[in-house]
Structure formats: structure tokens, C-alpha cells
Amino acid sequence: MTVSPDDDLSALVEDFLAGDEVALEKIYKRFSALVFTVALRSLGDATEAEDVVQKVFVAAWTGRHTYKPERASLSAWLMGITRNKVADTHQARTKQRRIQSEVTASLSSPPDTFDIAERLIIADEIARLDAVPQKVLRMAFFEDLTHAQIAERMQMPPGTVKSHIRRSLIKLRRRLEVSARARES
Numbered sequence: 290m291t292v293s294p295d296d297d298l299s300a301l302v303e304d305f306l307a308g309d310e311v312a313l314e315k316i317y318k319r320f321s322a323l324v325f326t327v328a329l330r331s332l333g334d335a336t337e338a339e340d341v342v343q344k345v346f347v348a349a350w351t352g353r354h355t356y357k358p359e360r361a362s363l364s365a366w367l368m369g370i371t372r373n374k375v376a377d378t379h380q381a382r383t384k385q386r387r388i389q390s391e392v393t394a395s396l397s398s399p400p401d402t403f404d405i406a407e408r409l410i411i412a413d414e415i416a417r418l419d420a421v422p423q424k425v426l427r428m429a430f431f432e433d434l435t436h437a438q439i440a441e442r443m444q445m446p447p448g449t450v451k452s453h454i455r456r457s458l459i460k461l462r463r464r465l466e467v468s469a470r471a472r473e474s
Contacts, residue, residue, distance in 0.1 A: 421443070
């Protein structure tokens with residue numbers, strides 16, 4: 290008796306739903322290329338696509354109790370998760386670009402519109418960052434390096450570089466907003 294791919298997948302899904310990590314590994318091997326391809330086509334960036342693959346399979350594993358084989362195939366369910374993670378990545382990318390452009394605009398404003406107090410606040414806030422995020426932020430803005438270049442120099446994953454920049458920019462933005470509100474009062 291031979292086992293068809295569907296029978297094999299059905300047993301694999303049952304094991305996956307039961308919490309078998311070996312089944313997760315087999316599902317990953319079977320579907321990760323599909324998830325990566327869909328993410329890469331949408332995002333256009335291999336590093337971000339790799340991040341999406343990781344997020345999809347983590348979400349699938351942690352949310353496996355929500356999967357109902359009678360409602361959708363495993364590949365369709367994984368594609369639904371992929372679609373959501375790709376959308377999240379696009380949203381995060383847009384937010385990061387907006388924050389970067391706001392901070393860059395603030396940093397590059399002419400001296401008459403960007404007073405010394407604001408410069409000191411930004412310098413102080415950058416100095417308050419931990420050593421690694423501070424170095425990453427300085428490389429990104431003052432040395433004008435790309436995420437990939439920073440990752441290579443710092444020997445860290447590009448996703449980690451992006452996270453450091455994003456969190457640092459959010460801190461800077463909050464501090465500038467507090468300062469602006471204080472001046473308006």
C-alpha cells in the first residue's frame with residue numbers, strides 16, 4: 290500500500306495539531322519556500338521575507354489550535370497567516386519611514402527654525418540610548434549607512450538593526466513631542 294501525499298499531509302497535520310515539533314519541522318520544510326516566495330514578491334526584500342517566514346511559522350505553531358482542517362487546507366491557512374504578516378511588515382515599514390523622515394527633517398532643519406534647545410534635547414536623548422542602539426542610530430543618520438551596511442559592520446542581523454533604529458526613533462520622537470508641548474504651554 291502506498292501513501293498519497295494527501296494522506297501523508299493529513300497525518301502530518303494531525304501530529305502538528307497535537308503539538309509534535311517534528312511535524313512542525315516537516316511542515317516548515319514543505320511550505321517555507323512558498324511562504325518565502327509570496328513574502329518576497331510582496332515586500333521585494335529578502336531579509337524582510339525571511340523575517341516573515343519566521344513569523345508565519347511561529348504564529349502557526351502558537352496558534353495551531355485555531356486551525357480547522359475541515360475549513361481550509363494547511364497551505365491556505367498558512368497563506369492567510371502570510372498575508373497578515375506581510376501586511377504587518379508593510380505597515381511597520383511605512384511607520385518607520387514616516388518616523389525617519391520626521392526625525393531627519395527635524396535634524397536637517399535650518400538653525401533658525403531648529404533651535405539650540407531642540408538640538409540639545411536630541412543629543413541628550415541619543416546619549417541616553419544604550420551603547421548598541423546609539424551606535425546603530427549614529428551610523429544610520431550621521432554616516433548615512435544602509436541597514437545592510439550597519440548589519441555587516443556590527444555583525445548582527447538586519448532585522449535587529451531595523452529594530453534598534455525604529456525603537457530609537459520612537460524614543461526621540463516622544464522626547465521631541467514632550468519638548469514641543471512644554472514650549473507651547
